[in-house]
Amino acid sequence: MKKTLYIFLSLIILSCGKDDETAKVELTDPIIGDWLSEGTIESEGEVFTYKFTYTFNSDKTGSESQLISSDGETESGTDLFTWENKSSDFKAISQTYNITYDGDNYAEGGLINFSDDFKTFEFDEGYDEVEINPFIKQ
Numbered sequence: 001m002k003k004t005l006y007i008f009l010s011l012i013i014l015s016c017g018k019d020d021e022t023a024k025v026e027l028t029d030p031i032i033g034d035w036l037s038e039g040t041i042e043s044e045g046e047v048f049t050y051k052f053t054y055t056f057n058s059d060k061t062g063s064e065s066q067l068i069s070s071d072g073e074t075e076s077g078t079d080l081f082t083w084e085n086k087s088s089d090f091k092a093i094s095q096t097y098n099i100t101y102d103g104d105n106y107a108e109g110g111l112i113n114f115s116d117d118f119k120t121f122e123f124d125e126g127y128d129e130v131e132i133n134p135f136i137k138q
Contacts, residue, residue: 029085030095030118031056035135046070054135056083062099081106093118 038051051067065078079101086096093114099106111124120134 027090029056029058029090030114031083031085031097031112031121032058034138035121036138037133037135039133041132050132052132052135060084094124 033056035054035056036051038049040047040049042048048068048070050069051065053065054062055064056062060083062081062083063078064081065076067074067076069075081099081101083100084098086098087094093116095112095114097110097112099110112121113124114121115134119137122134
């Protein structure tokens with residue numbers, strides 16, 4: 001009986017070895033998906049409400065939609081872009097992206113900072129002229 005118990009315990013101990021020490025590699029870029037930022041900003045004495053939506057597709061294309069209102073007037077538009085992540089670690093909360101609109105590099109080497117849970121991101125300082133609210137994954 002003792003022999004059976006020892007065999008059983010040794011099997012349990014051997015099967016409960018160390019966790020795999022190799023890090024799991026994240027294969028999906030955290031930027032892929034739909035992102036929304038909305039709020040109010042003041043610029044040059046005027047108050048604007050805005051709604052920006054970014055869509056980053058897995059084929060490295062995307063779109064940016066803007067809706068901006070001030071003094072009862074509303075402007076909207078959509079722009080298409082391509083993007084590339086220059087970072088190699090998709091688990092890092094800071095990622096470097098190239099975003100290109102119609103052949104013009106809007107953010108060559110621009111840094112995007114994600115929250116720890118990758119549910120929000122902000123453009124690094126200097127990336128945009130006006131500071132806006134973080135983008136929230138939809």
